[in-house]
Amino acid sequence: MGVARIAVVGTGGIANSHLAAIRSAGERASVVAAVDVEQERVEAFRDKYDIPTAYVDVAEMLAAKKPDLVHVCTPPGTHTELSLQCMEAGAWVLCEKPLCGSLADLDRIGAVEERTGAYCSSVYQWRFGSGAQHLLELIRSGALGRLLVGVCQTTWYRDHAYFEVPWRGKWATELGGPTMGHGIHAMDLFLWLMGDWQEVSAMIGTLDRDIEVEDVSMATVRFASGALGSIVNSVLSPRQETYLRFDFQAATVELKGLYGYSNENWTYSIPDGGDESSLAGWRDIPTDIPSSHAAQVESMLDSLERGERPAASGEEARRTLEFITALYKSAATGERVTPGSIGPDDPFYNHVGGTLASPQGAPVS
Numbered sequence: 001m002g003v004a005r006i007a008v009v010g011t012g013g014i015a016n017s018h019l020a021a022i023r024s025a026g027e028r029a030s031v032v033a034a035v036d037v038e039q040e041r042v043e044a045f046r047d048k049y050d051i052p053t054a055y056v057d058v059a060e061m062l063a064a065k066k067p068d069l070v071h072v073c074t075p076p077g078t079h080t081e082l083s084l085q086c087m088e089a090g091a092w093v094l095c096e097k098p099l100c101g102s103l104a105d106l107d108r109i110g111a112v113e114e115r116t117g118a119y120c121s122s123v124y125q126w127r128f129g130s131g132a133q134h135l136l137e138l139i140r141s142g143a144l145g146r147l148l149v150g151v152c153q154t155t156w157y158r159d160h161a162y163f164e165v166p167w168r169g170k171w172a173t174e175l176g177g178p179t180m181g182h183g184i185h186a187m188d189l190f191l192w193l194m195g196d197w198q199e200v201s202a203m204i205g206t207l208d209r210d211i212e213v214e215d216v217s218m219a220t221v222r223f224a225s226g227a228l229g230s231i232v233n234s235v236l237s238p239r240q241e242t243y244l245r246f247d248f249q250a251a252t253v254e255l256k257g258l259y260g261y262s263n264e265n266w267t268y269s270i271p272d273g274g275d276e277s278s279l280a281g282w283r284d285i286p287t288d289i290p291s292s293h294a295a296q297v298e299s300m301l302d303s304l305e306r307g308e309r310p311a312a313s314g315e316e317a318r319r320t321l322e323f324i325t326a327l328y329k330s331a332a333t334g335e336r337v338t339p340g341s342i343g344p345d346d347p348f349y350n351h352v353g354g355t356l357a358s359p360q361g362a363p364v365s
Contacts, residue, residue: 003027003028003029003030004028004029004030004068004069004301004304004305005029005030005032005065005066005067005068005069006022006029006030006031006032006067006068006069006070006071007031007032007033007034007035007061007062007065007067007069007070007071007091008022008031008033008034008035008045008051008070008071008073009034009035009036009058009061009070009071009072009073009074009082009086010035010036010072010073010074010075010078010096011034011035011036011041011042011044011045011073012041012073012074012075014073014096015034015045015071015073017293018071018073018094018293018297019031019049020293020294021292021293021294021296021297022071022297024294024297024298025294025297025298025301028301029069029297029301031049031051032051032052032053032065032067033051033052033053033054033055033061033064033065033067034046034049034051034053034054034055035054035055035056035057035058035061036054036056037056038056039056042054042055042056053065058082058085058086059085062085062086062089062091063089066089066090066091067086067091068091068092068304069091069092069093069094069300069301069304070082070086070091070092070093070094071093071094071095071096072086072093072094072095072096073096074096075167075173075174076096076097076098076101076167076173076174076175076180076181077101077167077172077173077174077175079095079096079098079099079100079101080099080100080101080105080108080109082095083095083099083100083109083120084108084109084112086118087109087112087113087116087118087119087120088112088116090116090118091118092118092119092120092121092300092304092310093118093119093120093121094121094123094296094297094300094310095120095121095122095123096123097122097123097124097180097181097184097185098122098175098176098180098181098184098321098324098352099120099122099317099321100321101175101176101180101351101352102325102349102350102351102352103318103321103322103325103342103348103349103352104344104349104350106317106318106321110314113313113314119303119309119310119313119314120313121296121300121310121311121312121313121317122312122313122317122320123293123296123312124184124185124188124189124296124311124312124317124320125185125260125291125292125293125295125296126185126186126188126189126260126261126291127188127189127192127291127296127311127312128289128291128292128295128296128298128299128311129260129261129262129289129290129291129292129295130263130285130286130287130288130289131255131261131262131263131265131266131285131291132189132192132193132291133289134285134286135193135246135253135266136192136193138282139193143250143278143282144248144249144250144251144253144282145248145249145250145251146225146227146248146249147193147194147195147225147227147246147247147248148227148228148247148248148249149227149228149229149245149246149247150190150193150194150221150223150227150228150229150230150244150245150246150247151229151230151243151244151245152183152186152187152190152229152230152231152232152243152244153186153231153232153241153242153243153244154178154182154183154185154186154187154232154233154234154242155232155234155237155239155240155241155242155243156178156182156234156235156237156240156242156258157235157236157237157238157239157240158182158209158235160209160210162235163209163210163211168211169209169210169211169212169213170211170212170213171212171213171351171353171356171357171358172357174213175351175352175353176213176214176324176328176352176353177204177206177211177213177214177215177216177217177233177235178214178215178216178217178233178234178235179204179214179217179233179324179327179328180213180324180352182233182235183217183231183232183233184320184324185242186242186244187231187233187320187323187324188312188320189244190229190231190244191319191320191323192316193246194221194223194225194227194229194246195223195224195225195227196223196224196225196319196339197221197222197223197224197229197323197339198221198222198223198224198338198339199221199222199336199337199338200219200220200221200222200323200326200327200330200336200337201219201220201330201335201336201337202217202218202219202220202326202327202328202330202331203217203218203219203331204216204217204218204327204328204331204356205217207236208236209235209236212357213353214331215234215235215236216232216233216234216235216236217231217232217233217234217327217331218230218231218232218233219231219327219330231327240258241256241257241258242255242256242257242258242259243255243256250270250274250275250278251268251269251270251274251279251282252268252269252270253266253267253268253269254266254267254269260290260291260292261290261291262288262290262291263285263288266285268282268283296311296312299311321352322339322342323339324352325342325348325349325352325354326338326339326341326342326348328348328352328353328354328356329342329346329348329354331356332348332354332355332356
């Protein structure tokens with residue numbers, strides 16, 4: 001298809017990571033436009049990255065530039081409508097997390113995908129690092145034995161001032177707390193590697209921050225394979241860390257990092273007396289590709305060139321969002337929640353926070 005024409009909508013902090021990722025793709029992609037509701041900010045962004053055009057209106061940009069791919073980098077509450085608008089104009093979408101705030105919105109995205117042939121993918125860059133890709137291949141090959149126990153911890157720190165940004169800390173605009181906005185990367189990777197989940201039981205709390213949403217969540221998960229998992233998401237943890245652990249029959253695999261990883265963040269361990277030659281092979285990761293927007297953008301461009309559904313879209317994106325929705329529902333009801341149990345008549349179908357976001361179950365405005 002030649003050089004992919006890309007537009008960036010939203011020029012806040014995360015847009016810088018997207019620009020770096022696009023530029024790392026070299027001659028495969030060209031940024032043709034930037035859009036932001038604030039004129040001064042979009043012009044500064046345009047000048048910083050030498051982008052040809054700047055707009056304050058998405059519709060005007062789509063009509064004038066006809067991009068192949070749009071990166072949506074706006075606050076969470078705007079993601080769904082912008083993604084739909086771009087797909088309706090014929091563009092594919094790579095949208096920052098969380099992709100949307102409900103299973104209902106995800107179904108709307110799916111319907112537009114089917115009708116237009118355009119695709120919408122969620123930014124889940126942790127899947128694309130070589131360390132995770134290597135472990136996935138080991139899991140598929142059965143080299144490590146059955147996966148038995150998993151741990152997923154996103155223990156980060158966000159002070160009170162962080163939540164003074166008007167859209168943060170609110171169900172309608174941030175869509176959730178650390179479960180949706182912070183731990184979603186590690187949870188997506190965790191679920192991707194652990195396999196289909198079977199049931200979840202959870203608790204949430206708003207323990208210290210003056211916000212509507214939770215500032216901590218904890219869940220226990222049973223997977224279809226029989227494996228058990230534990231998940232913690234927090235923005236109250238002064239010593240910040242992202243930690244994933246996978247206990248197989250033959251080895252323990254751990255990932256320790258914060259906002260991303262490279263190969264050096266992964267460790268493999270075996271029981272005393274285990275097979276050292278096998279351990280050496282498992283540790284040998286052929287390439288070192290960090291978990292990054294760049295790695296996902298490369299994958300997205302590959303899919304765009306082939307006209308194939310990109311990774312982290314469709315059912316792959318739904319799997320993670322359905323799990324988060326089930327976590328919130330379990331926390332609200334005290335029940336164990338299973339896949340497929342949240343349908344259109346359920347308040348948690350229409351907003352990931354359900355009755356937590358609106359005690360009467362009405363749509364969140």
